[in-house]
Amino acid sequence: MSAPEIKKSILDHLTYSIGRPPSLASKQDYYKALALTVRDRLQQHWVETVQAYLEQDLKVACYLSAEFLMGPHLGNNLLNLGIENEVRQAVKEMGCELDELLAEEEEPGLGNGGLGRLAACYMDSLATLERLALGYGIRYEFGIFDQEIRDGWQCEITDKWLRSGNPWEIAKPEITYYVNFGGHTEYYRDEAGAERIRWVPDRAVKGMAYDTPIQGYRVNTCNTLRLWSAEACESFDFQAFNTGDYYGAVDDKVISETITKVLYPNDEPEIGKRLRLLQQYFFVSCSLQDMLRLLDAQGQPTQRFPEKFAVQLNDTHPSIGVAELMRLLVDERRLSWEDAWDITVLTFGYTNHTLLPEALETWPLPLFRELLPRHLEIIYEINARFLASVRETHHQDDEHVKRLSLIDENGEKRIRMAHLACVGSHAINGVAALHSELLKRSVLKDFYELWPERFNNKTNGVTPRRFMALANPKLSELITRTIGDGWITHTEELRMLEPFSEDAAFRKEWRLVKQSNKQQLADYILKQTGIELDPSWMFDVQVKRIHEYKRQHLNILHVITLYNRLKRDPKLAIAPRAFIFGGKAAPGYFIAKRIIKLINAVGEVVNNDPDVNKKLRVAFVPNFNVQNGQLIYPAADLSEQISMAGKEASGTGNMKFTLNGALTIGTLDGANVEIRDEVGEENFFLFGLTTEETLRLQQQGYRPYAYVEGNSELAEAIRLIASGHFSHGDTEVFRPLVDNLCQSDPFLVFADYADYIACQDKVAGVWKDPENWTRMSILNTARAGKFSSDRAIREYCDEIWDVRPVPIMIKDKT
Ligand code: H2P
Secondary structure, three states: OOHHHHHHHHHHHHHHHHOOOHHHOOHHHHHHHHHHHHHHHHHHHHHHHHHHHHHOOOOEEEEEOOOEOOOOOHHHHHHHHOOHHHHHHHHHHOOOOHHHHHHOOOOOOEOOOHHHHHHHHHHHHHHHOOOOEEEEEEOOOEOOOEEEEEOOEEEEEOOOOOOOOOOOOEEEEEEEEEEEEOOEEEEEEOOOOOEEEEEEOOEEEEEEEEEEEEEOOOOOOEEEEEEEEEEEOOOOOHHHHHOOOHHHHHHHHHHHHHOOOEOOOOOOOOOOHHHHHHHHHHHHHHHHHHHHHHHHHOOOOHHHHHHHEEEEEEOOOOOOHHHHHHHHHHHHOOOOHHHHHHHHHHHEEEEOOOOOHHHOOEEEHHHHHHHOHHHHHHHHHHHHHHHHHHHHHHOOOHHHHHHHOOEEOOOOOEEEHHHHHHHOOOEEEEOOHHHHHHHHHOOOHHHHHHOHHHEEEOOOOEOHHHHHHHOOHHHHHHHHHHHOOHHHOOHHHHHHHHHHHHOHHHHHHHHHHHHHHHHHHHHHHHHHHOOOOOOOOEEEEEEOOOOHHHOHHHHHHHHHHHHHHHHHOOOOOOOOEEEEEEOOOOOOOHHHHHHHHHHHHHHHHHHHOOOOOOOEEEEEEOOOOHHHHHHHHHHOOEEEEOOOOOOOOOOOHHHHHHHOOOEEEEOOOOOHHHHHHHHOHHHOEEOOOOHHHHHHHHHHOOOHHHHHHOOHHHHHHHHHHHOOOOOOOOOOOOHHHHHHHHHOOOOOHHHHHHHHHHHHHHHHHHHOOHHHHHHHHHHHHHOOHHHEHHHHHHHHHHHHHOOOOOOOOOOOOO
């Protein structure tokens, strides 16, 4: 597509789609007209991709996820279509700057963090690898809240991402499904006289599809992200309306539409759980009904379902799908239980993303019965058959059987969704090698003993398109100039950079790129926070959800330690560092919110103290999201991956940093282990207890305060926080945090403190030699090829889904 064609299309859209003369059009209008122009290009690919599905007997990967953290679409689509230069020129001729228009896009924040972003990376790779795929999820009206920092505290602002419309989605009012809730079940006899069960629900909502095209990189494949929005079945209850109850009449509409109103932040306490179960069932039911419709549309028998669809459960959030598919097959399609079960198990795969016991979903039985009475019966039946077979074939004792049961009978009865997912799936995977091993040894041990063949590992990956080519154009240009552009789809080719780590001229260019990325981030941070950072300093970065297990507080203890050293001796020669933090805390997560406050409080003192602020600065980037992430990853020198060993399933931020040439300081946790294996132990700063050591320490009886007593620097840091030094004399504000650490320290911050500080001192030493640091940085990028989501998706397709590449031909280019 040429620049003049693009220009014409933008002008047409201004007139015909937006209805604004160019002279009156705002930046937002131009952005939308451009987005629609780009979407037109995608549509052709999209239609051809659907056509290929209809004409050929193909299998589709269906990724079921309650979260898709897509990030802004425009830049990515320009990159994948390869029309950025033409568009830049076209908009320039119209008096606009492309970068300004890109900034107009409101990012769809339909995810909390890594899990949702992983789903988005996988959608990009599926399309790029020319695999047919559907992403199925929820079109939340309000995504993850926007974070503002006021007086150092996190404030949550409703994310009204749809307020100016969304040019990327296409509403499909003809694709709607009814989803039922509540009521009871009853027996009846069918025409053949067989006894059957019928669900008599007392409420129904309608799910309507909104489709977003997902364009592969420089291929014709354009897949679909299909998000469901809830609507009332009828806008008004006319019965109530006619009897004069106007408000009662709209009630049902309001209740129905709340189902997809808002994304739940992670780590929220019990409240609101009911709505979350409704959300999960709602989107899963719509999605499975949609697949059955597609199967019918192709004239295929129900038995072929698993040959046509591979359905991946992204965590347990969609695991009710196991019971729902059984209901659809047995109750609605009247298959025998056995046939339906075979289909179900062949269809589903389950990815686990966490070992944290509190994050493993369970639903109280009464709640489940009230909302999904038929599914409860189905789960009972699955459980009865499963446990009977366990007793029979594996001769398990009662204790063992109890542990495997889908129902947790200890205390208030609850349904264990991870168990439902395991029983109903033919493949079960963790998201990094260590995590998959720990799954087999801990939370899913009993299932592993039962079905070792179902267990496998799929180490996470991230897309090099968004997180290198788009986010880091300067580095991408340098790499492409040096080794060609094959790395964008074959990241293993980055290895060709290795010899250049020995080339002083190349190293210099590498450093200049980093420097310029740091300047850009410094400008952004200055604008957002008023804090000035010097791009010649080391940028030491930790961005991710705020959680105790991720240990942002360990990082801030290091800052306080350096602060104390400098206060003691202002002349101390330390390598100047900017500590950059970012991330959201769940609104109800008390300690995480105190950690944010502490980071900002320490920042305020450090940044304003002339004794230290020439060598130390602290900045908290508000509202960490995909968009500003794209500025942050390319600008980091040091990547903080300091979770307690055994707690971070994989991490994906760690991969984004490594690909962009940051060195990692990290524990042996999640994918850090594999990153270190790949880049070489000499190019990775390792510290901390191993998983085994943490377990041993906790078994022995961990006494955190003993570490304070044994380490004067730690003692001083803790004393300073407690004394109100960072809180204008207020000794209360951080007391809960200090008490928590001194008394229980569930994530072993104190136990790892000394080793962390020693390792950070080593980092500072290496930083002093820029040539060596750059050499290590180049080697990190060169050896990070494994962490592409293309590699991960290839493994899913080949080893779990059996989904093959299907090149899409564009038949008519006119
Ligand atoms: C989670 C895990 C990460 C993992 C990611 C994707 C839930 O993401 O904790 O270790 O990499 O899923 O598998 P997060 O904490 O970033 O929200």
